[in-house]
Amino acid sequence: MTPLAPTMQAFFTQRLIGQRQVSPNTIASYRDAFRLLLAFAQQRTGRPPARLRVEDLDAPTIAAFLEHLERDRGSSARTRNTRLAAVHSLFRFAALTHPEHAELIARVLAIQPKRADRPVIAFLTDPEIDALLAAPDRTTWLGRRDHALLVTAIQTGLRVSELTSVRRREVALEHGAHIQCQGKGRKQRITPLTRNTLTVLSAWIKRQPGLPDDPLFPASQGGHLSRDAVERLVSESARARSHVATLPPLVPATAAQPIEDAAARAAINQIMSRPDCKAAFPDGRWTAEVVEIARLAPLSPSLDVAYAENLGGPGLDPSNPLSAVRLCFNPRHSSWLDVSLDHAQKAVNIVGMNPALEVVSLRCSQQAEDGPLLVSFVVAAPPNLVLVLRHHGRSFLCGGHHRVYRLLKAGFSQVPCVVKDVPGLQEIVRYGSSLSFQAPVLMAPRPPLFPDFADPALASIAPLRVTRKVTRIRPDEYLVPT
Numbered sequence: 085m086t087p088l089a090p091t092m093q094a095f096f097t098q099r100l101i102g103q104r105q106v107s108p109n110t111i112a113s114y115r116d117a118f119r120l121l122l123a124f125a126q127q128r129t130g131r132p133p134a135r136l137r138v139e140d141l142d143a144p145t146i147a148a149f150l151e152h153l154e155r156d157r158g159s160s161a162r163t164r165n166t167r168l169a170a171v172h173s174l175f176r177f178a179a180l181t182h183p184e185h186a187e188l189i190a191r192v193l194a195i196q197p198k199r200a201d202r203p204v205i206a207f208l209t210d211p212e213i214d215a216l217l218a219a220p221d222r223t224t225w226l227g228r229r230d231h232a233l234l235v236t237a238i239q240t241g242l243r244v245s246e247l248t249s250v251r252r253r254e255v256a257l258e259h260g261a262h263i264q265c266q267g268k269g270r271k272q273r274i275t276p277l278t279r280n281t282l283t284v285l286s287a288w289i290k291r292q293p294g295l296p297d298d299p300l301f302p303a304s305q306g307g308h309l310s311r312d313a314v315e316r317l318v319s320e321s322a323r324a325r326s327h328v329a330t331l332p333p334l335v336p337a338t339a340a341q342p343i344e345d346a347a348a349r350a351a352i353n354q355i356m357s358r359p360d361c362k363a364a365f366p367d368g369r370w371t372a373e374v375v376e377i378a379r380l381a382p383l384s385p386s387l388d389v390a391y392a393e394n395l396g397g398p399g400l401d402p403s404n405p406l407s408a409v410r411l412c413f414n415p416r417h418s419s420w421l422d423v424s425l426d427h428a429q430k431a432v433n434i435v436g437m438n439p440a441l442e443v444v445s446l447r448c449s450q451q452a453e454d455g456p457l458l459v460s461f462v463v464a465a466p467p468n469l470v471l472v473l474r475h476h477g478r479s480f481l482c483g484g485h486h487r488v489y490r491l492l493k494a495g496f497s498q499v500p501c502v503v504k505d506v507p508g509l510q511e512i513v514r515y516g517s518s519l520s521f522q523a524p525v526l527m528a529p530r531p532p533l534f535p536d537f538a539d540p541a542l543a544s545i546a547p548l549r550v551t552r553k554v555t556r557i558r559p560d561e562y563l564v565p566t
Contacts, residue, residue, distance in 0.1 A: 086137045087182065092118065095177045107270070109245065117170035120157075124149045138182055143191035146171055150195075161200035168197055213238055223386060226304070232288040233301045233314070236263070240275040243268065248309040253296035257286050327541040333529040334379075334478065343374055343500060345405040352500065355413045361467045365502050372413075374405075374498045375472050377488060380481045380534040381526060383512065387537065392486035393493065400494040411487050412470040412500050423459070470501035473512045479503075480512050480526065481534060489537060 100106045100114065121141070122133040128148070129140050150168060153159040159167075172193055179189045217238075220230035237247055246265045254264040261277040263285075277285065289300075299308050343349045352372045355361060396411045470484030481488060488499050506512055509523045525531060536542040 086135060088136050088138050088141070089134060091138070091178050091181055092174065094181070095174050099173075099177050105270075107268075113166065114170045114173070117167040118174070120153070120167070121146075121149055121171065124152055138178065138185050139188060141192070142188050143195060146192050146195060161198045165197040165200065168195060208238070228288060228291065229301055232284050233309075235281055235284045236301075239278055239281045242273070242275070244311050244314050246273070248299070248301065248311065248314065250300045251296065252289065252294055252298050252300050255285060255289070255300060257282060257289070327539075328530060331530045334381075334531060334533070343372055343405070348405040348409045348500065351406060351409050352413050355467075356502075358467075361469075364467050365469070370502045370504050372500065373472075373503045374500050375479055375503065377492050377497060377499055377534050380472065380479050380488065380499070381531045382481045382485055382534050382537075383526075384485050385532070387485045387489055389489075392489040395487055395490045396494070400491070400496075402495040402497070405500065408491055408496055408498075409500050411490065412484060414468075470499060472501045472503045474503060474505045475507070475509060475512060476527070478526070478531070482512060488534060492534065492538065 096111065096114070100111055122136065125136055125140055125145060126132055128145060129136070131137075131140065146168075150164050153164050153167060154161070172195075175189045175192045179186065182189070217231060217234055220227040220234070222228050222231050233247065236242070237244075240263060242250075242263075242265060246267050250263060250265050256262050256264075261282045262274050263277060264272065264274045267273045292302075294302070298306070301309055303309050303313065343352060349372075356365065356372060396407075400407050400411065468483070470487055471482040473480050473482050484499075484501065491499050509526065512526075532542075
């Protein structure tokens with residue numbers, strides 16, 4: 085073994101770790117630089133790394149290595165300078181242990197870094213910030229985490245590595261609210277929080293219990309987020325916006341026609357003649373029609389894939405319109421209710437898949453201070469038909485997203501539904517969920533359309549409570565200038 089190997093090992097263990105206490109990122113960068121250098125020297129001299137000598141790494145070899153990085157590996161001038169800094173650091177350490185190679189070391193240290201252009205630092209405009217913050221789906225755990233992360237990053241300007249390493253105990257939410265982290269070069273940074281960031285972080289921490297040393301923005305498995313995960317979060321929005329810019333604008337059209345199939349029309353008339361259907365959808369205001377799925381603009385940005393794929397059973401057949409009617413005009417269409425209890429706050433939360441469900445009576449009682457919390461409620465559920473509202477030449481899907489998704493996946497191009505013309509968007513929003521697309525998105529040159537749920541460039545699949553998946557269209561990517 086030549087003196088180079090123990091010198092290089094001592095450089096990492098004694099100099100970098102023991103004396104300088106450099107960060108793991110710096111150690112990894114130096115390791116990668118010497119891995120490339122040793123491979124290059126082996127190819128140049130024919131000696132394996134364990135037999136390389138100090139004189140094998142002379143100034144001409146180092147200069148040839150730097151040229152190899154730029155010419156063969158496509159490295160930038162900044163990357164070349166980073167590798168050269170690692171070499172200089174090693175040779176400054178070697179000058180103390182190998183004075184017999186003082187001239188060789190001096191020649192290597194005389195190699196100058198290359199000048200590199202400094203790009204102009206870009207920044208986000210207010211509309212771009214609003215679009216970025218609107219991208220995460222805050223109905224899911226991942227969406228709330230991503231939204232809080234982006235709000236914190238935009239306000240504080242923390243590096244990605246700083247942001248992902250922040251722990252819960254390093255956030256102060258009381259008087260003088262601030263966030264503390266250890267930044268580059270082991271510098272302690274304390275950044276005040278604005279009122280909006282404080283509100284978002286307070287809500288996130290309250291809904292995400294954990295220990296003081298837990299990450300503030302954990303991964304789905306509880307550990308620290310990686311830099312790649314944050315990069316994907318930001319780049320997904322850019323890819324979706326780029327894809328939407330290539331889509332043709334929506335041509336205004338009603339895209340509806342009467343139901344011609346006799347069996348389907350008879351089944352619909354029988355259902356619509358029921359007293360509850362007549363009360364909810366009176367004649368003269370609502371009509372039963374067939375609408376093209378490709379022209380429907382959904383009001384809700386999210387749907388449960390697993391739930392939708394289990395609707396309708398195996399009998400759905402695009403050549404049989406009656407099979408779609410049985411799914412879309414079934415007044416007894418089932419819908420689950422998710423009931424969660426908060427014993428500490430003595431509160432109950434009831435969430436249903438059907439937006440037409442309404443809790444008309446709710447009562448909570450507790451016989452003893454430490455006894456069970458008794459909850460009783462009454463749910464009113466009008467006929468759950470597929471609802472489409474028309475405004476300004478556009479068809480908006482306000483109810484039945486999961487059934488239309490099931491038809492889309494089964495090969496249907498049209499959906500039977502009840503349709504009503506409305507004078508403005510305010511009436512449309514009343515039929516949708518509380519997280520509907522905003523008016524500028526719905527009236528954009530190319531609004532979100534229902535087939536976008538199946539487009540991987542426009543929709544994302546995110547795990548929700550492990551057992552279910554939600555696909556979501558990113559809303560604000562549709563605001564493309566005309």
